[in-house]
Amino acid sequence: xxxxxxxxxxxxxxxxxxxxxxxxxxxxxxxxxxxxxxxxxxxxxxxxxxxxxxxxxxxxxxxxxxxxxxxxxxxxxxxxxxxxxxxxxxxxxxxxxxxxxxxxxxxxxxxxxxxxxxxxxxxxxxxxxxxxxxxxxxxxxxxxxxxxxxxxxxxxxxxxxxxxxxxxxxxxxxxxxxxxxxxxxxxxxxxxxxxxxxxxxxxxxxxxxxxxxxxxxxxxxxxxxxxxxxxxxxxxxxxxxxxxxxxxxxxxxxxxxxxxxxxxxxxxxxxxxxxxxxxxxxxxxxxxxxxxxxxxxxxxxxxxxxxxxxxxxxxxxxxxxxxxxxxxxxxxxxxxxxxxxxxxxxxxxxxxxxxxxxxxxxxxxxxxxxxxxxxxxxxxxxxxxxxxxxxxxxxxxxxxxxxxxxxxxxxxxxxxxxxxxxxxxxxxxxxxxxxxxxxxxxxxxxxxxxxxxxxxxxxxxxxxxxxxxxxxxxxxxxxxxxxxxxxxxxxxxxxxxxxxxxxxxxxxxxxxxxxxxxxxxxxxxxxxxxxxxxxxxxxxxxxxxxxxxxxxxxxxxxxxxxxxxxxxxxxxxxxxxxxxxxxxxxxxxxxxxxxxxxxxxxxxxxxxxxxxxxxxxxxxxxxxxxxxxxxxxxxxxxxxxxxxxx
Ligand code: GLC
Numbered sequence: 001x002x003x004x005x006x007x008x009x010x011x012x013x014x015x016x017x018x019x020x021x022x023x024x025x026x027x028x029x030x031x032x033x034x035x036x037x038x039x040x041x042x043x044x045x046x047x048x049x050x051x052x053x054x055x056x057x058x059x060x061x062x063x064x065x066x067x068x069x070x071x072x073x074x075x076x077x078x079x080x081x082x083x084x085x086x087x088x089x090x091x092x093x094x095x096x097x098x099x100x101x102x103x104x105x106x107x108x109x110x111x112x113x114x115x116x117x118x119x120x121x122x123x124x125x126x127x128x129x130x131x132x133x134x135x136x137x138x139x140x141x142x143x144x145x146x147x148x149x150x151x152x153x154x155x156x157x158x159x160x161x162x163x164x165x166x167x168x169x170x171x172x173x174x175x176x177x178x179x180x181x182x183x184x185x186x187x188x189x190x191x192x193x194x195x196x197x198x199x200x201x202x203x204x205x206x207x208x209x210x211x212x213x214x215x216x217x218x219x220x221x222x223x224x225x226x227x228x229x230x231x232x233x234x235x236x237x238x239x240x241x242x243x244x245x246x247x248x249x250x251x252x253x254x255x256x257x258x259x260x261x262x263x264x265x266x267x268x269x270x271x272x273x274x275x276x277x278x279x280x281x282x283x284x285x286x287x288x289x290x291x292x293x294x295x296x297x298x299x300x301x302x303x304x305x306x307x308x309x310x311x312x313x314x315x316x317x318x319x320x321x322x323x324x325x326x327x328x329x330x331x332x333x334x335x336x337x338x339x340x341x342x343x344x345x346x347x348x349x350x351x352x353x354x355x356x357x358x359x360x361x362x363x364x365x366x367x368x369x370x371x372x373x374x375x376x377x378x379x380x381x382x383x384x385x386x387x388x389x390x391x392x393x394x395x396x397x398x399x400x401x402x403x404x405x406x407x408x409x410x411x412x413x414x415x416x417x418x419x420x421x422x423x424x425x426x427x428x429x430x431x432x433x434x435x436x437x438x439x440x441x442x443x444x445x446x447x448x449x450x451x452x453x454x455x456x457x458x459x460x461x462x463x464x465x466x467x468x469x470x471x472x473x474x475x476x477x478x479x480x481x482x483x484x485x486x487x488x489x490x491x492x493x494x495x496x497x498x499x500x501x502x503x504x505x506x507x508x509x510x511x512x513x514x515x516x517x518x519x520x521x522x523x524x525x526x527x528x529x530x531x532x533x534x535x536x537x538x539x540x541x542x543x544x545x546x547x548x549x550x551x552x553x554x555x556x557x558x559x560x561x562x563x564x565x566x567x568x569x570x571x572x573x574x575x576x577x578x579x580x581x582x583x584x585x586x587x588x589x590x591x592x593x594x595x596x597x598x599x600x601x602x603x604x605x606x607x608x609x610x611x612x613x614x615x616x617x618x619x620x621x622x623x624x625x626x627x628x629x630x631x632x633x634x635x636x637x638x639x640x641x642x643x644x645x646x
Contacts (some may be wrong), residue, residue, distance in 0.1 A: 001319035002342025002382055003309065004081075007316045008034050023074055027066045031059075037343070038313075041306040042315050045299060046257045054257040058310070063260055065268045070407035073274060073315065075575045080317030087319060087347060087489060088276070088384045090560035092172065093551050094123035094384045096391055097494035098139065099153055102524045104630045106154035110162045113169055115529070119497060119544070120551035122182040125170040125279065127392065129153045132601065133185045133248060136511045139392065139521070140185035141176070142249050142257055142283065156273075157285060163274035174277035174321065177270055179263065179307075180285045181249040184234075189250050191237040202259050203250045204288065206231075206240035224439040226514040244285055254286055264310055271311070271318045278311075279321045280304065280345065296330045305340040319346040319630040321386060324395070328352040328376050328400050335383040342382045349490060350385035352376070355398050357389060357479060358447070361455065362421040362431075364595045366577035373425070374404045374568050384562045385488030389479045390454075390496060392521055394436040394446035395422075412443060413628045422447045422454055430456030430468065432477070432502060450520045452499040454478060457539060461501075471596065473499070473539050474638040477546040478592050481621075481640045485556045486582060486588050487562040493520075497547050498528050498540040553620050553642065569609050575599045576635060580609065588620065589643045600632040612645045620644055 010029050023137070033211065069077075077101055085524050090548030097118065099105060103112050106129070116122065131150045136142075140150070144356050149156055166173060191199035212231040219230045222245055232247040233242045242251040271278060287299035287496055308320055321344035322334035331352060334538055336344030356369035379385070397418055401411040420426050422433040423445075434451030438606050451460065455475040458466035476499060483490040506518030530541045535541055556562045559581040567580040575595035589611055593599045603613055611617055620642040626633060635641070 002336075002380075003034055003037065003312060004316070004342065004530070005236060006419065006472060008081045008084070011078050011316075014078075027063075027313065030316065032064065034309045034313050034434075037339070038306065040339075041302050041309065045254075045302055045306070050510060051257050054261065057259055058257075058264075059580070061264065062310060064142040065265065068272070068526050069268070069315055070272060073272065073317075075455055077315055077317030085346075085382055085384070087501055088285040088562040090125050090558060090562075091555050092489050093121050093554065094125060094172075094174075094489050094491040095119075095121045095388070095494055095497075096125040096127070096388075096511045097524070098127045098392065098493050098521060099129055099612065101521060102494055103526070104160050106149075107150065110158075110165060113171070115354055117169065119548055120555065121176070122170055123277075123491075124166070125277075125491065127177050129159070130525070131166045133635070136246070136248065137183065137513075138246055139514075141178055141637050142181075142187050142246065143178050145274065146177070146266035155599065165328045167274070172276045173274065174279055175270055175273065175275045176279045176281050179252075179270045179279045180282040181243075181245060181251050184248045184250055187248075193234060196238065200239065201238065201256050202253055202262075205237065205239045206241075207239055209240065212242075212289070214243070215288070215294075218291055219294055222513075223437055223438065223442070225437050226616060230436060237628040242288065245282070249334065250286070251288070260306070262302065262306065267307065268314060269309065271315050275577055277319050277321050277328045277347065279323055280307075281323050281324055283345075284324045284326050284381065285515060285568075289355035296324070296326055296333065299561060301337070301340065304334070305336060305344045308336075311506070321345060322348040325349060325351045325396055325398065327398055328372060331381055333379055337378050341408050342380050346382065347384050347386055347489065348379075350387045350486075351396070351398060352391050353385070353482075353486065354388055355395060358395055358422070358454070359397075359399065359480065360577065360594045361475065362418050362429075362477075365447045366571070366592070366594050367397070368403060368409075370406050370568055370570055371406060374401060374570070376400075381564050385486070386491045387486045387488045387492070387495065388521060390493045391485055391491070392453045392493070392517065394448045394517055395495065397445045410578055416443065417444075419445050419447065421559065422449065430459045430472070432456075434502075434519055438573075442562040448516050448519050450500055450502050450522065451479070451493065451496045452539075452543075453502040455479070457499055458501045461639065463537070471637060473542050473546075474636075476543055477550070478509075478640045480547055480636050481550055481590065481642070482592060484550050484578070485588070485642065486579070487564070488561075488567045488579065490583075492547070494524055496547065497544055498525065498532070500525060525603075549621070557586075557588060558640060559586050559588045559643075571601070572605055573599050573601055578603060586646070587640075590640065591633075591635060598637065599635050600629075601635070603628055603631045603633070606633060611643055617643050617645045 014026050066472050131144040131148045132140045188199045188202045226245045232243040284295045285299045288294040324334045334345050334348050360366050397415050404411045421429045422431045425436040432453040433447045436446040436448045438445035442546045455472050457472035460472045500522050502519045503522035504511035512518040532541050564589050565582050569578040571578045616627050
């Protein structure tokens with residue numbers, strides 16, 4: 001039983017005893033429930049004698065933050081608690097977008113609520129909308145404020161009108177909490193630059209290169225091409241400051257308890273904008289230690305859980321998403337382990353599945369994916385994934401080398417093959433992607449590009465080849481079919497629902513040209529959307545309609561709720577990915593052929609995993625039963641079936 005469950009019990013008890021349990025006393029009960037954990041975690045991070053007083057500062061901060069939580073959101077917290085693990089429901093389908101690139105601003109977004117409804121999307125991840133520096137700002141991930149809305153998006157009023165309307169449309173909202181760093185224009189950074197030592201201690205600042213050089217011995221580089229190294233010299237301050245990401249993103253020093261307490265206030269300011277899920281950005285980097293990689297450190301986990309425990313006291317209805325794009329075995333840890341199991345983040349990006357899907361497309365085989373997802377420990381019952389194919393970032397090839405070796409591949413050569421496949425180095429590959437941050441020191445590189453271009457649609461359209469166009473469309477739908485059925489919240493990247501290709505205009509923009517992730521951050525093409533009904537045979541229409549149908553089917557079948565029940569079958573045909581989703585006595589089997597030729601599965605094997613054949617089962621996608629040819633089920637290139645026994 002995790003802490004959330006205890007809070008659910010408290011809320012229920014409070015409701016039964018009407019009148020007795022005012023919201024204030026509910027707060028006190030919640031605090032009492034989490035207090036010993038909060039204390040343990042706080043003092044495990046902040047062990048110095050002089051840190052003691054900050055614990056009392058934290059306690060009074062919790063009280064004042066609760067007081068400031070708007071009454072309607074306090075009510076919503078209780079409603080969310082009562083609805084249990086709502087985030088595991090099959091009814092939720094997400095979309096991620098840059099508000100300005102989607103439809104100009106917050107009011108523009110509001111105008112598109114009917115677009116989401118038509119497609120079946122009811123969960124939005126809005127990327128940063130708060131103030132940021134002019135010019136380069138990492139798409140808003142360099143923050144000047146955690147709660148002041150950037151005028152280019154609108155006003156706070158616009159946002160509150162939007163959230164109200166969104167909520168009336170049963171829409172869930174997610175915003176980013178850029179927890180690892182602020183911009184170099186943030187008020188603390190400005191004070192630090194002006195020489196205020198108090199605020200210099202909010203960041204990792206050093207007068208000479210001694211400690212930075214020590215750090216550099218083990219810290220990896222995140223943007224080795226555009227922002228090499230992990231420190232930036234600030235002439236105003238006459239000091240070096242830690243900047244693991246871009247040189248204008250200053251890493252916060254959580255070794256200072258004041259930083260944690262202030263950031264808790266910022267977290268609440270964001271939560272009070274009326275969001276349901278908070279995306280903890282780059283949270284693997286939160287704690288830095290000399291001599292260490294400084295990613296996924298135990299202290300980072302403690303800190304995240306401490307944020308979680310405090311947030312739960314103030315706003316138990318708000319949940320956390322871990323943006324930990326790290327090795328498969330490390331991702332699972334963000335759900336919390338041991339005493340913190342279920343007490344860290346409720347949701348995490350399924351970055352492993354995402355990277356493995358791209359691997360399966362390039363190798364045309366599902367075997368590495370099957371091995372990896374079956375051998376990694378499963379997540380806790382209360383947790384769920386965000387399943388996705390693409391997002392605004394690059395694709396990192398985070399495979400477990402042991403599993404790659406088990407496939408008889410050499411990990412370095414294999415990575416190089418995947419990079420070559422997607423980044424235009426293999427003549428026969430239809431993929432059109434770009435190499436991101438290639439590091440000649442270790443041969444590491446990542447991939448950028450839109451789903452459609454990486455899956456060959458751009459090449460196919462250029463060649464005007466109907467067959468290849470069809471293959472690309474089928475691949476796009478097959479990949480989406482997996483994220484919609486795998487178990488978790490599917491997150492569609494805006495534009496992918498209409499097969500948007502790479503956008504090369506970033507090359508002409510001086511604020512973007514050094515960061516080719518902009519190739520997969522296109523403006524939403526409303527012209528294409530307006531033609532979806534008329535142009536019945538266009539690739540966009542086929543993709544949109546196919547996706548809409550799959551979303552409808554997901555919501556219709558309760559097997560697709562995430563009850564931690566997925567069974568991934570080791571299929572005798574290495575090109576076919578097969579898994580089963582169940583609820584009570586019902587099952588649906590998802591079969592996906594990653595090969596460019598027809599593949600077969602024998603009736604004996606299908607029966608062994610529980611699939612009836614002949615007229616006793618149907619493919620939900622077409623509503624038809626499937627035919628066997630000589631006791632074999634055939635799957636056309638990139639074909640996907642959602643099989644249900646009847
Ligand atoms: C996350 C964001 C990415 C950003 C980085 C630094 O990884 O997804 O876009 O560059 O954090 O904030």
